[in-house]
């Protein structure tokens with residue numbers, strides 16, 4: 268009789284927890300870098316979870332807004348499934364014990380965010396939605412004896428046999444390594460925001476899971492599509508910055524330039540609630556022109572401690588009282604639409620290896636994710652993957668064991684240099700010359716650490732897409748077109 272090997276899930280954010288809970292009839296080993304459920308991007312998510320719940324709203328409206336935000340680069344079938352299932356995700360999270368904000372009659376409060384033509388953002392603790400759903404799901408995981416959790420561990424290699432992923436190697440904070448065989452391995456490691464000089468993500472969102480999948484040979488797609496949130500708190504010299512939720516603009520806050528003029532006036536019909544890429548570029552442009560950008564919150568009513576406690580605490584921590592002072596803001600790398608290529612069931616191109624949440628790219632978000640669709644995707648796709656893996660027979664791979672590992676990490680000074688390079692070259696506004704310069708430097712650094720090879724892949728993808736699409740904005744697009752036309756005429 269063969270013993271049942273555990274399903275190994277790498278990552279303790281919303282996608283990993285949802286997959287673990289859904290798979291739990293089988294033995295699950297949940298590995299995470301951070302401890303106590305903190306340190307994941309999911310736990311930092313403020314705005315909420317999008318679901319068409321209002322009588323005047325519909326899944327069709329949610330689908331259309333998702334496709335428009337994604338510049339129709341999305342997988343439309345996956346978008347239809349996601350938006351139709353969104354209300355079930357809210358019900359399931361409530362069953363898990365998540366306490367969503369309600370009005371006096373006990374109905375869910377629904378907020379507005381950029382790109383949504385309806386109020387459909389379900390939230391918790393005002394602006395602490397991610398923290399609340401992680402709290403609720405973690406409690407269920409802790410209570411479930413079929414799920415073993417190990418925290419404070421980095422997975423630094425994948426074990427393959429006969430071309431199939433069948434285990435991982437972990438390293439703890441003091442360098443002890445352990446080899447763990449698995450029935451299946453799920454990467455739910457989050458995104459790459461921390462690879463940029465300014466990010467709303469935690470430091471662990473450094474792309475290590477993506478690099479791990481890539482070194483095992485898994486295909487990637489859409490790496491050039493990185494979403495920049497227009498409003499992170501502008502802490503001078505800061506890297507991982509507190510988010511200033513878009514829900515504040517949904518509640519009436521307005522972006523202004525250093526002279527107090529409204530920043531978004533005349534830029535887009537939706538004004539301050541224009542799609543995120545449009546707003547982020549406008550803030551970036553204003554910064555390039557030498558002016559700071561502020562979020563004027565004077566129109567926001569109600570009790571900040573109830574409505575926006577996370578933003579309030581972050582601002583007070585920097586000596587800014589958002590109840591009476593405008594908040595200095597900056598764009599920040601926020602979400603990676605690209606990643607390990609998967610289908611809706613989380614299969615990568617390597618047998619035995621699955622990916623879910625931000626590290627994966629199943630096409631749900633297209634070229635630009637719609638606000639509050641990421642927790643939604645993490646929960647629904649995590650559940651779907653967990654349920655599927657329970658039903659799959661355990662494979663019996665044969666042949667020699669091989670390790671695939673991204674290898675050594677760049678030294679801190681080189682990591683800082685790389686973050687600045689990516690911010691300048693692959694930030695909200697991109698052009699060929701800056702991309703090429705950054706790429707040359709990454710090639711020089713490639714042997715020194717996996718981060719440079721990952722950055723290289725992203726820069727190559729950004730160079731390869733010469734037209735602007737969604738969050739990928741090429742300021743030289745017009746020049747490139749003109750050159751092509753001239754080339755075609757002279758050829």
Ligand code: SIN
Pocket residue numbers: 312313314315510511512513514637638639640641
């Ligand atoms: C926000 O609260 O502004 C972020 C929500 C999201 O990224 O979906």
